[in-house]
Amino acid sequence: MPKICAYYFAPQSPYAYLGHAHFVALAKQYGAQVELRPCDIGKIFSLSGGLPLAKRAPQRQAYRMIELQRWQQFRGLPMQMQPKFFPVSGDAASRLIIAAKLAHGTDAALVLTGAIMAAVWAEDRNIADSDTLIALANAQDLDGASLMKSADMPGVQAEYDGYTDAAIAANVFGAPWYVVDGEGFWGQDRLDFVERALTK
Secondary structure (H helix, E strand, O other), X not given: OOXXXXXXXXXXXXXXXXXXXXXXXXXXXXXXXXXXXXXXXHHHHHHHOOOOHHHOOHHHHHHHHHHHHHHHHHHOOOOOOOOOOOOOOOHHHHXXXXXXXXXXXXXXXXXXXXXXXXXXXXXXXXXXXXXXXXXXXHHOOOOHXXXXXXXXXXXXXXXXHHHHHHHHHOOOOOOOEEEEOOEEEEOHHHHHHHHHHHHO
């Protein structure tokens, strides 16, 4: 039986961006079934003691920049350390990803997710802007306008809220977060452990 991996993330997270392609490759390599669960990281932070970037201590903010540079170099991904449109809400992008999953399946939604993350961190684009999201979906051969309409439907919002509630119930407190066989792994720097869990 293939392993199931729940993938909790916020599309605006730099660490979700840094780990996304590697995680998708691991899931494909080991035939894992991905449960794609974009969630409201702001709500999760408020309940778990996390702080938005601007409210973190200066030494934490400085070290974050060092770590981003290290991982950007290690992963070999293009990355703006201080993108033009960040901080940015991930709500609209998350709903678009959910709409894509419902209409076209998880694989298509994973590709769109990667494009949205790259838009923030490599392309200086605003993922809170509807026209930007439509263009990103169109670039993946999806009907962006149709998906945006779907993304505004109450059912998609209910899915988004449900994923956020599930994350809270699973004791998620950061993004990305992976769950394999009931075991949680926080951060893209834990993907080696995720791989081990997928091979058990």
